[in-house]
Amino acid sequence: xxxxxxxxxxxxxVELWLRQGKRVIAPVQVRPNLVSYxxxxxxxxxxxxxxxxxxNSIKQVxxxxxxxxxxxxxxxKQIDLLPAPLPDIERIVLAARPCDAAALPILDHVFNWEFRxxxxxxxxxxxxxxxxxxTEYDAHCFCTSVGSRPDDxxxxxxxxxxxxxxxxxxxxxxxxxxxxxxxxxxASTRTAPISPGPERRADLxxxxxxxxxxxxxxxxxxxxxxxxGCGACAFGCPTCHCFDMVDEGGPTCGARVRNWDACQFxxxxxxxxxxxxxxxxxxRQRQRIYHKFHVYPKKFGELLCTGCGNxxxxxxxxxxxxxxxxxxxxxxx
Amino acid sequence: MxxxxxxxxxxLLQDGTVQVVIGYGQAVRAVEPYPVFxxxxxxxxxxxxxxxCRTNLVKYLLRKEIRALGKPAIVVKGCDExxxxxxxxxxxxxRSQIVVIxxxxxxxxxxxxxxxxxxxxxxxxxIIGHATNEMQPAERRYAHLGEFLERPLPDRxxxxxxxxxxxxxxxxxxxxxxxxxxxxxxxxxxxPACLDTxxxxxxxFAWHIVRAFHLAGRCxxxxxxxxxxxxxxxxxxxxxxxxxxxxxxxxxxxxxDPQAELVLGxxxxxxxxxxxx
Amino acid sequence: MRPMTNIYQPDLMEVLDVQQQTADVxxxxxxxxxxARGDDFHFRVGQFGMFSLFGYxxxxxxxxxxxxxxxxxxxxxxxxxxxxxxxxxxxxxxTIGFRGPYGNSYPMDKWVGKNLIFLGGGIAMPPLxxxxxxxxxxxxxxxxxxxxYGARRVQDLVxxxxxxxxxxxxxxxxxxxxxPGGETPDWTGExxxxxxxxxxxxxxxxxxxxxxxxxxxxxxxxxxxxxxMGLADRDIYTSLENRMKCxxxxxxxxxxxxxxxxxxxxxxxxxxxxxxxxxx
Numbered sequence: 001x002x003x004x005x006x007x008x009x010x011x012x013x014v015e016l017w018l019r020q021g022k023r024v025i026a027p028v029q030v031r032p033n034l035v036s037y038x039x040x041x042x043x044x045x046x047x048x049x050x051x052x053x054x055x056n057s058i059k060q061v062x063x064x065x066x067x068x069x070x071x072x073x074x075x076x077k078q079i080d081l082l083p084a085p086l087p088d089i090e091r092i093v094l095a096a097r098p099c100d101a102a103a104l105p106i107l108d109h110v111f112n113w114e115f116r117x118x119x120x121x122x123x124x125x126x127x128x129x130x131x132x133x134x135t136e137y138d139a140h141c142f143c144t145s146v147g148s149r150p151d152d153x154x155x156x157x158x159x160x161x162x163x164x165x166x167x168x169x170x171x172x173x174x175x176x177x178x179x180x181x182x183x184x185x186x187a188s189t190r191t192a193p194i195s196p197g198p199e200r201r202a203d204l205x206x207x208x209x210x211x212x213x214x215x216x217x218x219x220x221x222x223x224x225x226x227x228x229g230c231g232a233c234a235f236g237c238p239t240c241h242c243f244d245m246v247d248e249g250g251p252t253c254g255a256r257v258r259n260w261d262a263c264q265f266x267x268x269x270x271x272x273x274x275x276x277x278x279x280x281x282x283x284r285q286r287q288r289i290y291h292k293f294h295v296y297p298k299k300f301g302e303l304l305c306t307g308c309g310n311x312x313x314x315x316x317x318x319x320x321x322x323x324x325x326x327x328x329x330x331x332x333x
Numbered sequence: 334m335x336x337x338x339x340x341x342x343x344x345l346l347q348d349g350t351v352q353v354v355i356g357y358g359q360a361v362r363a364v365e366p367y368p369v370f371x372x373x374x375x376x377x378x379x380x381x382x383x384x385x386c387r388t389n390l391v392k393y394l395l396r397k398e399i400r401a402l403g404k405p406a407i408v409v410k411g412c413d414e415x416x417x418x419x420x421x422x423x424x425x426x427x428r429s430q431i432v433v434i435x436x437x438x439x440x441x442x443x444x445x446x447x448x449x450x451x452x453x454x455x456x457x458x459x460i461i462g463h464a465t466n467e468m469q470p471a472e473r474r475y476a477h478l479g480e481f482l483e484r485p486l487p488d489r490x491x492x493x494x495x496x497x498x499x500x501x502x503x504x505x506x507x508x509x510x511x512x513x514x515x516x517x518x519x520x521x522x523x524x525p526a527c528l529d530t531x532x533x534x535x536x537x538f539a540w541h542i543v544r545a546f547h548l549a550g551r552c553x554x555x556x557x558x559x560x561x562x563x564x565x566x567x568x569x570x571x572x573x574x575x576x577x578x579x580x581x582x583x584x585x586x587x588x589x590d591p592q593a594e595l596v597l598g599x600x601x602x603x604x605x606x607x608x609x610x
Numbered sequence: 611m612r613p614m615t616n617i618y619q620p621d622l623m624e625v626l627d628v629q630q631q632t633a634d635v636x637x638x639x640x641x642x643x644x645x646a647r648g649d650d651f652h653f654r655v656g657q658f659g660m661f662s663l664f665g666y667x668x669x670x671x672x673x674x675x676x677x678x679x680x681x682x683x684x685x686x687x688x689x690x691x692x693x694x695x696x697x698x699x700x701x702x703x704x705t706i707g708f709r710g711p712y713g714n715s716y717p718m719d720k721w722v723g724k725n726l727i728f729l730g731g732g733i734a735m736p737p738l739x740x741x742x743x744x745x746x747x748x749x750x751x752x753x754x755x756x757x758x759y760g761a762r763r764v765q766d767l768v769x770x771x772x773x774x775x776x777x778x779x780x781x782x783x784x785x786x787x788x789x790p791g792g793e794t795p796d797w798t799g800e801x802x803x804x805x806x807x808x809x810x811x812x813x814x815x816x817x818x819x820x821x822x823x824x825x826x827x828x829x830x831x832x833x834x835x836x837x838x839m840g841l842a843d844r845d846i847y848t849s850l851e852n853r854m855k856c857x858x859x860x861x862x863x864x865x866x867x868x869x870x871x872x873x874x875x876x877x878x879x880x881x882x883x884x885x886x887x888x889x890x
């Protein structure tokens with residue numbers, strides 16, 4: 001026995017959620033060849049089919065690209081700090097891909113590692129994630145190489161699966177998902193087929209071992225030479241979370257803010273003394289690979305990667321983690 | 334054209350004229366060609382040439398990691414080549430230390446290709462192939478931009494507000510641009526901090542306008558900025574508008590004449606100064 | 611740890627005192643404006659804090675006061691960049707921000723009963739100073755104490771007056787040196803680089819641990835001297851520096867291989883350091 005819902009009914013739900021003052025984020029056709037997750041103003045913007053996956057990720061919903069930490073005000077010798085109010089608007093992410101949702105429980109580890117990031121946790125509480133299982137993939141997808149699949153339910157509150165005729169099967173995952181779809185679905189005997197997903201190219205959960213030995217290899221330059229040092233991979237990635245903290249404003253009033261940052265930028269690890277432990281691009285690329293496939297699993301037991309392929313899709317020169325790891329493995333690492 | 338290209342590169346490497354060839358490679362058809370750096374003559378088989386070779390490789394002549402590979406040969410299309418000319422005029426490269434392999438191009442299916450007048454490279458040391466597409470007349474050059482600029486100002490402002498709202502400050506535009514080569518970009522300086530580095534509307538406007546200003550009279554219209562933007566922002570419109578202005582006001586079209594003087598890098602008694610009374 | 615607090619928001623601190631140590635180094639004493647917070651606060655020597663000047667940003671400094679001192683927290687900085695340039699104009703009663711204490715600490719409890727060797731150069735004195743004062747204030751717990759500290763010139767020595775005071779303590783030997791050419795006519799200390807001076811000093815290594823902090827070149831040449839003296843890698847300690855922003859293990863900037871310097875450092879043994887990749 002399954003539960004199904006029609007696509008028009010989903011769109012009516014979107015209308016309801018928006019009227020309730022909730023924020024709805026979904027895949028939107030931004031340009032003829034660009035689909036990305038955006039807050040929607042109306043149900044017609046929501047894409048429920050016809051794309052592989054958006055070029056950005058849903059991490060922005062819990063970890064915005066710009067965030068005020070607190071405001072400061074200086075009057076003479078008197079300084080007042082005003083903490084940023086905790087978020088309070090409910091968010092619903094609709095039609096997220098499983099590789100985006102899976103990133104959220106992965107990010108929970110670092111944002112709660114001894115020191116708990118209150119704003120991040122509050123946004124996680126306020127967010128319900130409804131995923132849409134994949135029926136197609138492209139040359140960059142590699143979820144099956146990191147232990148995931150097109151119908152992965154990690155991080156998802158409800159999983160939608162396309163039945164191919166304008167209806168979707170709804171598989172509840174959590175209480176949050178149940179409360180969203182309660183009374184909105186019909187019982188059915190139909191169940192959606194599961195796509196096998198992209199062919200597995202490697203088991204990247206095992207690459208940590210070879211990375212242990214590969215740090216000093218001179219081939220890092222050859223494997224990553226075309227990297228231009230922008231942040232397109234990091235910012236499109238569902239799991240990258242490096243950030244910068246900077247004071248914005250002036251000496252009398254302003255705010256300390258947090259912005260997305262990327263380990264690929266030349267100044268990321270530059271010391272005030274002028275010393276830079278990662279002054280060459282291949283060292284910075286190596287860091288990205290290590291952080292995702294060696295450091296994070298060592299610390300938190302999970303890869304910092306869901307195999308979505310956005311790094312390569314967004315890269316001006318089609319680099320990204322899979323090409324680098326495949327180059328490494330081709331040379332017997 | 335692929336065979337002559339590979340042969341030329343093989344010879345250059347074999348006889349030691351260059352130590353590295355910067356060209357296009359492609360592992361699988363489904364993924365667009367990307368830059369490759371060939372150092373062994375036998376590896377020239379990695380080089381490809383097709384209608385997807387959209388990257389402007391000239392940027393790599395400025396990357397220290399690539400400079401370390403030795404004297405380069407570089408594969409350029411007519412549009413890419415213009416950046417080479419500007420870099421030479423700005424004393425960023427020594428043209429005599431680079432072997433330029435110009436490849437004739439009939440278009441990469443990008444907006445600038447429709448109005449291209451540089452299908453055949455002009456300043457290369459070796460020319461591969463012959464373009465069959467006609468050169469477009471000069472009047473067509475800023476056709477797309479012209480259409481856009483005809484829209485009323487409030488419309489254009491609304492357009493840029495909507496577009497720049499999506500900018501995440503990844504700086505792919507800057508990193509891909511062959512003419513952005515400051516060791517320390519203005520956004521990386523903090524004494525003083527001139528721009529908000531945040532990806533807010535204010536910070537995004539500041540960045541893209543300042544970058545357009547810094548490209549005034551220099552942008553060659555290679556369109557990498559638009560191509561690489563992960564948010565699909567059509568940045569070429571901003572940067573080309575300054576190029577159009579440079580041509581209108583100073584008769585200067587960057588990267589088309591190695592003998593021409595830089596428009597913002599030179600002064601002439603004949604410069605129009607009607608704004609000074 | 612305060613519950614449900616904004617972990618990125620600093621405590622407000624009142625500047626009590628500013629001392630100019632050298633032409634470009636100052637030390638600053640601050641105390642919590644919130645007295646209750648100050649009473650609650652404690653740290654272990656070796657830990658660091660994020661000190662901020664609102665409108666300019668935050669900087670990472672070791673807390674260079676002894677953990678036994680309850681009335682203030684002290685830090686020391688060189689005027690180098692935007693934040694430190696602004697810190698340079700601090701005066702009594704000014705307000706700055708403080709987040710901390712972060713990181714691990716010197717294992718003073720493990721060092722009980724040992725002879726302590728402190729080696730440092732230039733601006734590396736402050737992170738040694740907190741441990742030295744702690745050891746002197748708990749004198750009975752530790753064996754012989756040897757301090758070798760050097761700077762380029764006499765006027766570059768930081769906390770110079772305290773060096774003289776330390777020498778007066780029981781079983782404490784202070785060897786102070788300046789680089790050749792950095793001495794003044796009335797200089798009575800050693801002349802030479804820290805590694806060479808250390809070797810000349812013939813410090814007994816039996817039952818000893820060493821804390822070595824300084825610029826990379828000094829460390830590079832001091833370590834072989836310590837090995838020659840017979841110190842094992844696990845008995846040689848240092849404090850690493852890395853560029854930091856959040857200080858709490860989240861912003862992804864300070865890791866050295868699998869180790870986050872802000873959480874699992876900055877104090878490391880040489881044994882631990884040798885197992886880390888060349889990423890610092």
